[in-house]
Amino acid sequence: MSRHLEVREVLQRIVASARTLVGAEYAALGVPDDHGGFAQFVVDGISDAQWRAIGPLPRQHGILAAMLKDTAPQRLADVRDDPRFGGWPHAHPDMSAFLGVPILDGEDIIGALFLANKHSLANKSRADEVFTAHDEHLLRILAAHAAIALTNARLYERSRELTLAGERARIAHDLHDAVSQKLFSLRLTAQAASALIDRDPDRARAELAEVSRLAAEAAEELRGVVIELRPAAxxxxxxxxxxxxxxxxxxxxxxxxxxxxxxxxxxxxxxxxxxxxxxxxxxxxxxxxxxxxxxxxxxxxxxxxxxxxxxxxxxxxxxxxxxxxxxxxxxxxxxxxxxxxxxxxxxxxxxxxxxxxxxxxxxxxxx
Known part of the structure; x- marks a missing residue:
């Protein structure tokens, strides 16, 4: 997980690792937003077609909401029997055994892992298996590593955003200093030429020649800024x-x-x-x-x-x-x-x- 720096890739790696680690049929990882929904929600074990058929991202309700408020893991023999269970969309696969573990940054819950339908390697056909205390222990260890990987990835993306913001500020400086002043002079010179064209054609021609020179300089300066935008090798x-x-x-x-x-x-x-x-x-x-x-x-x-x-x-x-x-x-x-x-x-x-x-x-x- 720690080798990856893109947040989305880190989330996908976490959820796939969790599903493999405890032998679950389905796995999901939700990162909450501040508006009762999920900023990001990734799944494993569900095809792209199934995921599209399920519809919009879930809201924070039922067992999902509980997982984002309580730092204690949730291990259920059948999630459908829990009083907090609120159902799921028509295209959603049927799930029973459930294991949920929060991803913590200190005391803050920055995400939650949801695992469903336990299937051990020795008993793949059994649908009534439940997640064990050992599964929960393993998943808590994974969640601790996931918190570090996710925090690092977020810091990397934030650093990259700040770098891009700095580049935008520099380019704005360059455009203002190197190009906009030239264009301002060009406009004034063109206005002077327009005013002189009837009463002093020779001076008007000289002003238009200056317009041409300034336009060429502005184009050259702009090319320089564009070249600066190209990533060096x-x-x-x-x-x-x-x-x-x-x-x-x-x-x-x-x-x-x-x-x-x-x-x-x-x-x-x-x-x-x-x-x-x-x-x-x-x-x-x-x-x-x-x-x-x-x-x-x-x-x-x-x-x-x-x-x-x-x-x-x-x-x-x-x-x-x-x-x-x-x-x-x-x-x-x-x-x-x-x-x-x-x-x-x-x-x-x-x-x-x-x-x-x-x-x-x-x-x-x-x-």
């Missing part, structure tokens, strides 16, 4: 080959000389590798598009005591004043780079001065 190739490949392409595509030197870096957590790659891409973009550099050098080496990594991007371009927050922070994407560094516990240092080029240094700790 970090998982397949690793950080060094991915960086090396991208820098080789940039060296061929631009007049500036782009070089890459590195020494072997120990394996890093995926989030740190992604941050190093993205900061390198941002710094390279700035150097090649805005600085007028003739040479850009990228270096990647181990950090202090051989742990972590240090990325350095140096260009011989025009440089700028780092304290100029409006220009440096917004136009050159420094906010995005700083956010990425902070997100992985790293530090970002930027050294620049007019006419003296720029050095961007990102250091990430060891994993």
């Amino acid at each position: 970090l998982d397949e190739d690793g950080l060094l080959p991915t960086l090396s490949s991208q820098i080789e392409v940039l060296d061929r595509a631009h007049a500036a000389r782009v070089s890459f030197t590195h020494t072997r870096v120990r394996a890093l957590p995926s989030a740190q590798e992604a941050a190093l790659l993205r900061v390198a891409q941002e710094a390279l973009h700035n150097a090649l598009r805005h600085s007028g550099a003739t040479a850009v050098r990228v270096e990647l080496h181990p950090g202090r005591a051989g742990r972590g990594a240090v990325l350095t991007v140096t260009d011989d371009g025009a440089g700028f004043v780092p304290d100029d927050v409006r220009r440096a922070g917004r136009h050159l994407g420094l906010v995005s780079m700083r956010d990425r560094a902070a997100g992985v516990g790293g530090t970002l240092r930027i050294e620049s001065a007019p006419g003296r080029g720029t050095v961007v240094v990102l250091e990430v700790p060891g994993g």
